[in-house]
Amino acid sequence: MPTLMINGQSREVNAPPEMPLLWALRDILNMTGSKYGCGVGVCGACSVLVDNQAVRSCLAPISTLVGKNITTIEGLSTDNSHPLQKAWIELDVPQCGYCQAGQIMNAAALLISIPKPTDEDIDNWMHDDVCRCGTYQRIRAAIHQAAGG
Amino acid sequence: MKKLIKDIVPAPTRRSFMLGMMVTGVGVVMSSAYSQVTPFEPVDSLSNHSFSPSTEIKIDPDGTITLTIAKSEMGQGIRTSFAMILAEELDADWTKVIVRHARPDDMKANEHIDTTGGSNSILLKYDHLRKVGATARAILIAAAAQQWNISPENCVSKNSSISEINGTRTVSYGELTELASIQGIPSNPPLKSSTDFSIIGTRKAHIDTADIVSGKAIYGLDVRVPNMKYALYINPPAFGAFIVSIDTSQALKVAGVLKVEFVPDLGYVVLAENTYSAIKGREALIIQWNTDKHATLDSAEISRQLQTKISTLPTLPDGTFSTIEAQYELPYLAHATMEPMNCLADVRDNRAEIWCGTQVVDYVRSESAKRLGMPIESVIVNVPLLGGGFGRRLYIDIAIAAVLISKAFKMPVLFMLTRYDDFRIDYYRPASYHLCKGGLDASGNITDIIHYTVNGDNSGMPPYQISPPTTSNELINFPLPVGAWRSVGHTSSIFAYECFIDELAFAAKKDPFEFRRAMLPVDSRLRIVLEKAAELANWNSPMPAGRGRGIACYSWSSDVAHVVEVTVSSKGQIKVDRVIAVIDCGIVINPMGVEAQMQGAVVDALSTALKSEITIDKGGIVQQTFADFGWLTINEMPKIEVHIMPGTRQPLGVGEMGFPSVTPALCNAIFQATGKRVRKLPIQKTEISSVESNPQTDFNDLNINVFPNPITTFCTISGSVQTPLTEVSISIENILGSTIVKLNSPLSDTGQFEEIIEFPLSPAGVYFLTVTCGESRSVHSIIKT
Numbered sequence: 001m002p003t004l005m006i007n008g009q010s011r012e013v014n015a016p017p018e019m020p021l022l023w024a025l026r027d028i029l030n031m032t033g034s035k036y037g038c039g040v041g042v043c044g045a046c047s048v049l050v051d052n053q054a055v056r057s058c059l060a061p062i063s064t065l066v067g068k069n070i071t072t073i074e075g076l077s078t079d080n081s082h083p084l085q086k087a088w089i090e091l092d093v094p095q096c097g098y099c100q101a102g103q104i105m106n107a108a109a110l111l112i113s114i115p116k117p118t119d120e121d122i123d124n125w126m127h128d129d130v131c132r133c134g135t136y137q138r139i140r141a142a143i144h145q146a147a148g149g
Numbered sequence: 150m151k152k153l154i155k156d157i158v159p160a161p162t163r164r165s166f167m168l169g170m171m172v173t174g175v176g177v178v179m180s181s182a183y184s185q186v187t188p189f190e191p192v193d194s195l196s197n198h199s200f201s202p203s204t205e206i207k208i209d210p211d212g213t214i215t216l217t218i219a220k221s222e223m224g225q226g227i228r229t230s231f232a233m234i235l236a237e238e239l240d241a242d243w244t245k246v247i248v249r250h251a252r253p254d255d256m257k258a259n260e261h262i263d264t265t266g267g268s269n270s271i272l273l274k275y276d277h278l279r280k281v282g283a284t285a286r287a288i289l290i291a292a293a294a295q296q297w298n299i300s301p302e303n304c305v306s307k308n309s310s311i312s313e314i315n316g317t318r319t320v321s322y323g324e325l326t327e328l329a330s331i332q333g334i335p336s337n338p339p340l341k342s343s344t345d346f347s348i349i350g351t352r353k354a355h356i357d358t359a360d361i362v363s364g365k366a367i368y369g370l371d372v373r374v375p376n377m378k379y380a381l382y383i384n385p386p387a388f389g390a391f392i393v394s395i396d397t398s399q400a401l402k403v404a405g406v407l408k409v410e411f412v413p414d415l416g417y418v419v420l421a422e423n424t425y426s427a428i429k430g431r432e433a434l435i436i437q438w439n440t441d442k443h444a445t446l447d448s449a450e451i452s453r454q455l456q457t458k459i460s461t462l463p464t465l466p467d468g469t470f471s472t473i474e475a476q477y478e479l480p481y482l483a484h485a486t487m488e489p490m491n492c493l494a495d496v497r498d499n500r501a502e503i504w505c506g507t508q509v510v511d512y513v514r515s516e517s518a519k520r521l522g523m524p525i526e527s528v529i530v531n532v533p534l535l536g537g538g539f540g541r542r543l544y545i546d547i548a549i550a551a552v553l554i555s556k557a558f559k560m561p562v563l564f565m566l567t568r569y570d571d572f573r574i575d576y577y578r579p580a581s582y583h584l585c586k587g588g589l590d591a592s593g594n595i596t597d598i599i600h601y602t603v604n605g606d607n608s609g610m611p612p613y614q615i616s617p618p619t620t621s622n623e624l625i626n627f628p629l630p631v632g633a634w635r636s637v638g639h640t641s642s643i644f645a646y647e648c649f650i651d652e653l654a655f656a657a658k659k660d661p662f663e664f665r666r667a668m669l670p671v672d673s674r675l676r677i678v679l680e681k682a683a684e685l686a687n688w689n690s691p692m693p694a695g696r697g698r699g700i701a702c703y704s705w706s707s708d709v710a711h712v713v714e715v716t717v718s719s720k721g722q723i724k725v726d727r728v729i730a731v732i733d734c735g736i737v738i739n740p741m742g743v744e745a746q747m748q749g750a751v752v753d754a755l756s757t758a759l760k761s762e763i764t765i766d767k768g769g770i771v772q773q774t775f776a777d778f779g780w781l782t783i784n785e786m787p788k789i790e791v792h793i794m795p796g797t798r799q800p801l802g803v804g805e806m807g808f809p810s811v812t813p814a815l816c817n818a819i820f821q822a823t824g825k826r827v828r829k830l831p832i833q834k835t836e837i838s839s840v841e842s843n844p845q846t847d848f849n850d851l852n853i854n855v856f857p858n859p860i861t862t863f864c865t866i867s868g869s870v871q872t873p874l875t876e877v878s879i880s881i882e883n884i885l886g887s888t889i890v891k892l893n894s895p896l897s898d899t900g901q902f903e904e905i906i907e908f909p910l911s912p913a914g915v916y917f918l919t920v921t922c923g924e925s926r927s928v929h930s931i932i933k934t
Contacts, residue, residue: 015423015425016404016405019423019425020425023423023424023425026370026371026424027379027422027423027424027425028423030373031364032364032367032370032371032373033363033364033365034364035368035370035487035488035536036370036424036489037487037488037489037568037775038568038774038775039428039567039568039569040568040773040774042774042775042776042910043487043568043774043775045487072364073362073363073364074363074364074365076363077363080359080362080363084362085362085363088358088362089354089358089359089362090354092354092355092358092741092745093358093362094224094355094357094358094361094362095224095225095226095745095746095749096223096224096486096487096488096534096535096536096537096538097224097355097357097358097361097366097534097536098368098487098488098534098536098537099487100361100362101361101362101364104362122783123783123784124784126782126783126784127782127783127784127785127887128782129782129783130487130775130780130782131487131752131783132485132486132487132537132539132780133224133487133537133745133749133752134748134749134750134751134752134753134756134781135745135748135749136752136781136782136783136786137748137786137788137789138745138748139783140783140786
């Protein structure tokens, strides 16, 4: 039974080692903030941070994550105080909102890697994250705002 | 054909107010079985001693105002804008407002939960919600007046409290709940003047945004109840396919798989402890299908049948100076909601509880009750957030499937479609074919328009002051179910009309904006909106070579115009630079919401214009996921500028109105840039400029071969170059310039290279191969089928 470090807490996961993290989070641990969009790594709705890198949780078996620090949307902050969450609220980025946890987690990895991203950096980093509602323009603006303008 | 539903809104009935006048705490008919784990409690169980004058409003002694919204939230912001209208007339403190979704069992006699669709929620409910809010406010004022023993005329409400005019006393709404609950009901409460609005017309973030960005928001797929199981359906690989034999033995060995069984009226279902086990269990099934029924059906055959079916267009009257004809064709589209379709059902012996992100709450309830043979009162439907709708959640197939599965297995079951399933089980926007013919007189004025279609729509032409178009609609039933998809028939009719009007303008040697404007009545709202779009685009400013600007307009409920600016490269790649979207939707409830809808509609329209389609091969759906359906990504985005006209008329619809005129404006812009008309969607299937026969080679020492071309899955890219370098770089880009393949290939001693490339999952169409070696570069267009 793998033990994972999720949002700073050690969690025993009663699941087979090959189970992708997404389903362990959602169906075993009842942490439903990370969303299922495609299951094959092309939409980004399930993105989480693993040791501060963006990872598609639908493709990452839990056995590969033992000993690593996993951060999900629930652990980004306890009170929506992360700069991205604040910017997302201020600019009212979401429409249906279903993809936004993944968008935010990928953007969080972007800001860790490139604290002041240009438009081109955002294009290169975020271009695999699908938003069916079309909130891209506000996602871009919110990333810039969270990065301090 | 779409019709505008006229605004007929009953005032709140006296009965509905009387029933709500009691201090709450009265028993409810049914309580949720799992209220401790879901946010779907009946409103009456939330607290006692509240003031609840109507289904929509409940005020607690602590000042919390709970607004119950009988509309489904799928990203259109309806929970927020309905709450804003109620809060405006109630004079509520917006920071004390919480919103919950109505359940059918909340509703009083003669009330029901309306369908959410047709962009008509605000249009149909604005007056009603204002009266509900104003009635509650009048009752609270009467209560304060009674407490102070003064006339209600000497009381004024603001921000959830009431003050004495010419006095110092104030009392909060929370303090008045009990006294308010025994007041009489004003028959005609005064509505605010729009000049006094302090909430309507202000920019309000969606009421769910904070929960969405913290991961707390609950969508259908997120609902968890004790002992629930997870189910997947066994998808036929083609329409009309049936199972010849099925071996479930390996599937049943997969850890977590509970059952693989045939569910009556549905088909085979895998039941498992979690989604992953269900997926793995389904993969382990050994099934022999019979796919003979539609084995020869493919997209080419559908296209051929559509074109064959269309009737010959009549000739235009003698004296027509010039005649223009054009054919337009559109593909099937899936709804592809971001949250795949799903429903959780818990069917017991004599009752059922359902959690379903649906646009038709009452219909899910009544049809479930019918299928289960239960009285309607025994079925509860909870409505979580919808991860996108676009029309898909008007259909109850998934809810009924969940009910049947839960009934068969006698346990709570979350039935879901995987993304793969979701592309296969849908009510698609139909593929359609359109023939247009138009006549011009010697002055270049339109004399006639004929618009025939097979499986499309030809209603909704902008209100040009010309003879109504002559229309004919033919229908072919293909095995793909079809249904409502954002903007419904107007996705096809406006594409055809507004592209064709552009063709007529060109034939008449007239400016496409001036041509349209001259046909719109002076001072009509659409004309003003069109003029605004042209003004914001600086329409008359010249564009450099390779760039183009297109315009189109649309009027249904609201009035909308779009200007699209594109750059088309010499090899035929398109960059959408800028989209100007202008809307007059009457009184604006939430400008932030209107902007979001208009921006989203542009993305929706550009995606489906440029890339997305559903295709058929051997009687089955080809597309598997977003990558091959082809959705616009952030790097492909234009700058979108939304301009909302100040409006004083009744608020109108927005959700669908921002879509139809984008597509023709884009195609008209491509024509301005290139002289080439794109009449078939998606655009990437058309070579805007053919570089295949004339490769652009900066240095002719680089020789490239691609085989095969067109490409199905694999292709071999090979070539030679005279260079001291040791490798070449190979990249493949889509029509919008996004890189989908990038690699370096080593050169042999004689300067040869060869790579076998598996083409990534991507939509069919034109792609661009670039091979670079030092200063040398060679570009080829390649076709993916």
